[in-house]
Amino acid sequence: MPDALDATPYDALLLLSFGGPEGPDDVVPFLENVTRGRGIPKERLKEVGQHYFLFGGVSPINDQNRALLDALRKDFAEHALDLPVYWGNRNWAPYLTDTLREMVADGRRRILVLATSAYASYSGCRQYRENLADALAALEAEGLELPKIDKLRHYFNHPGFVEPMVDGVLRSLADLPEDVRDGAHIAFTTHSIPTAAADSSGPVEAQGEGGAYVEQHLDVAQLIADAVRERTGVDHPWRLVYQSRSGAPHIPWLEPDICDHLEERHAAGAPAMVMAPIGFVSDHMEVLYDLDTEATAKAEELGLPVRRSATVGADPRFAAAIRDLILERSAVERGQEVTPCALGALGASHNLCPVGCCPSRAPRPAAAGADSTYA
Ligand SMILES: CC1=C(CCC(=O)O)c2cc3nc(cc4[nH]c(cc5[nH]c(cc1n2)c(C)c5CCC(=O)O)c(CCC(=O)O)c4C)C(CCC(=O)O)=C3C
């Protein structure tokens, strides 16, 4: 057995995710949870409901999180890291508040959170911190003693997140017909967000045109494109594009959309495309519908060969990266010097979201940051 690893002062890891429906009856209540107070047009909701019904009302995201939990527990056991792992969601069972209540009942006092979003943005970071504050408020109202909660830093540029995606792009290229393979263009995709949310993403000093959200995605795209060139000897043209736009049409969101981009690249003479969904941690509904169904149909209509590359999912390298991030953060909390592991031009992200990081339109309490209303 290896020497036991030390995650002191932490006594538990909490996987915090989006949640998704697990059957047709769940779809409407799930969408109501997601969109409560978020001003999404009714038409868009009907349409998104159809995406879920097309797959029997089941989002793959929950099973993917179960697989990630298994991978984390296996990795921790193999490396003698004695840290229990829990799971709670923003929008579907197991709900965050219920999980946190269970953790308190189990005596957990110092909780480290792993959110299934690798980048800075309101939706991917602060909104989860608001969910944590809401859950703490609920437990406080029940008279429970509150645990202290910290959130792991953004892992977009950790090698355990980037390398599985490099392999995915290489596999997609290899899967294209040989005569179009070397000429293929790569479309790195992520969730579109309102441009105002992008511009204010990340710490104050990163805010401005596109903010940390766009900057971080461009860093990852460049890393993958460089690694692919090193491994294949071919320089594939690439661009960061967007998918899954919602919201009212008059509000500007990040563009171009993947479908428009496929059309534009086809017209410009690209012989094939690889779509690499670097914005997502698993092949959930945004990937299955927006890329594998909608964008793939668009490419077929154009006669453009296209492949969609894999997200990290439960890749053992990703589980190992999370272990590495836990050990790094625990050491920091114990006052030790650490060299954080990160690829790319931006360096390791902050451990504690500073005041003003990814602000929300209507300020609300948030936990696990410098402006946390909780200890
Ligand atoms: C940045 C980002 C991520 C990536 C980071 C992260 O992973 O957190 C993400 C992930 C996800 N988004 C998901 C689903 C949905 N997102 C919606 C709506 C929205 N997403 C937004 C942003 C993001 N979303 C935004 C700005 C909105 C507009 C409304 C609002 O400001 O809140 C809606 C409402 C209908 C619609 O309009 O599409 C749904 C159903 C699922 C689950 C998929 C499954 O079930 O497998 C996942 C993983």
Ligand SMILES: [Fe+2]
């Ligand atoms: Fe979303």
